[in-house]
Amino acid sequence: MSGSRPTIYDVAKKAGVSISTVSRVLNSPNKVNAETRVAVIDTISELGFIPKAEARARALKNLGRIGVITPFFTEPSFVQRLRGVASVLSSSQYELVVFSVDSITNLNSYLETIPLTRNLDGLILISLQLTAEQAERLSKHNIEVVLIEYPMYSLNCLEIDDQSGGRMAANYLLQKGYTNIAFIGTADTVEYGINPISSRLLGFMNRLSESGITLDAHSIHYASHDIEATRVLAKKVLMQPNPPAAIFAATDLQAIGVLRAAKELNLRVPQDLAVIGFDDLDLAEYFGLTTIHQPLDESGRIAAELLINRIQNPDRPAQHIRLPLTLIERETA
Amino acid sequence: MSGSRPTIYDVAKKAGVSISTVSRVLNSPNKVNAETRVAVIDTISELGFIPKAEARARALKNLGRIGVITPFFTEPSFVQRLRGVASVLSSSQYELVVFSVDSITNLNSYLETIPLTRNLDGLILISLQLTAEQAERLSKHNIEVVLIEYPMYSLNCLEIDDQSGGRMAANYLLQKGYTNIAFIGTADTVEYGINPISSRLLGFMNRLSESGITLDAHSIHYASHDIEATRVLAKKVLMQPNPPAAIFAATDLQAIGVLRAAKELNLRVPQDLAVIGFDDLDLAEYFGLTTIHQPLDESGRIAAELLINRIQNPDRPAQHIRLPLTLIERETA
């Protein structure tokens, strides 16, 4: 009974269990019988046992840390994606470290230091772009990366087909018999992000023109990506002579701006004005918004699973996964 | 053979020496032939080799680590709070580790284990309760704790005065001249959470009765805490003979359920039905919802700041901070 630090063996002996059980109590407590667990925990604190970090690191196959870089503050969609990531990590052996980014400088400094300190097993980037050099550095330092919503040949990517999403929206409106149609999108070019809006518009226009409808400049409008700005714009659009009977908003948030404008003008939705969005945020449901659903939570889940998979089987080639879009019919169109 | 992090064996092989030599280069460089040393060092940096224990140690020690435990999936309010936390930490020297909890078992195993293995400097619990024992264990292991929305004497806490929030809602409706008023709240007793709903109701009733209005059983309704269930309930309530002219919903989410019911019944808001909520979620603004604002993002920010403060000055006494409520007048009441 000397003064040296107690080890897992001491705990095991005193608690009358094997070291495996003690280890399990520490690392996956729910795999241990509740009574046993309590007993072991008591012994642990009685002995003041603290696992030696170094030994632990040695035995661990990897660091057990996955980072997510996200522009957390801006859009609800990021949160939903993060939620998906969290849901798979919480039941895994990985710790979720969140880096929240609010400028390109900020992002770059993360991207520089992470490979150097190498204290992450993997990295998920949500709607953020990186340069070829940054990508190379990460892979050179054996840090697995999954990109959500930014395609890059050499890395694992999760994407959607924005263009075909646009087509779906057009198709739906055409089926409903609309011909007097407008588009409202985002003028923003977020410095660190990407802009799928033009793809959505392109698909939308293509499908319309297949039915002989041309979307000219008078039917394409841009506002910055918030509800208020879009509301103002939409109100203007709807007060023109011969206003559109249907509007495709490039995102749900903008669709909500349109909805608010319609309400102010006492337009009935969908009778006087049909509105269709894109994303299917949580709140789309709250508004009864008809929209193009893209898997947001799901994208986070898949990204995390893919990442863990790659960490454990590093030799597999990078995957590009295209997530399916579906049209959700609710009340606004 | 790209993929997982390089080990000392990889370095040894590539440099054409034994692992002992690599180890010596790392630990007692002067015992190694200069040329060999240089070669090994080159290989090390070529491979981006970082001893795992060191990487982990750096990850766990170099910068501070703050954990947030949150029932992430359930409610928008958690997300807003987390956002507040993230905003402070991103510009600090602290790393944000997110633990997302979906059951009481889950929470308890985190709470038991975190002080032992997870090496956190501080912990923020969002709307989660812990036992006296768990609190004690945390402080015994020098982990500072801040509780949001669950009061506990010995720990730092952030609270709001739900009861006075209820009063504010009542006061507002009374001022507007309403007397035929109903309350809709949550029947849920979330197992791991707390239930401030009854406090809100209590304050609400007290203020009403001061004006001679009694809220009897026929005016108090409960549904589970989601929009759909509340919508169904509200519809029933509003179709009764002599339906209420104003409804105080215990949360914004429930208020939105009420709004949807009103819409289905073609009731004009606020002319035919006034609706007031509680929380002031992001989406309250989208709906033009009049509501009691509680500082959500702010609560996260304050919690993080308080935590960092306590970590740096551990001798300060625990603080209980009560956050102010304000009424936000929008369009629904």
Place this chain on the structure above:
DNA sequence: GTGAAAGCGCTAACAG
């Protein structure tokens, strides 16, 4: 649900 046993990546004798 639990224990035995085989590693994990690394350090530190020891021999050469």
Place this chain on the structure above:
DNA sequence: CTGTTAGCGCTTTCAC
């Protein structure tokens, strides 16, 4: 000076 080898304290299959 360098390589071989025996552990370090812990995690994690794999049986039972």
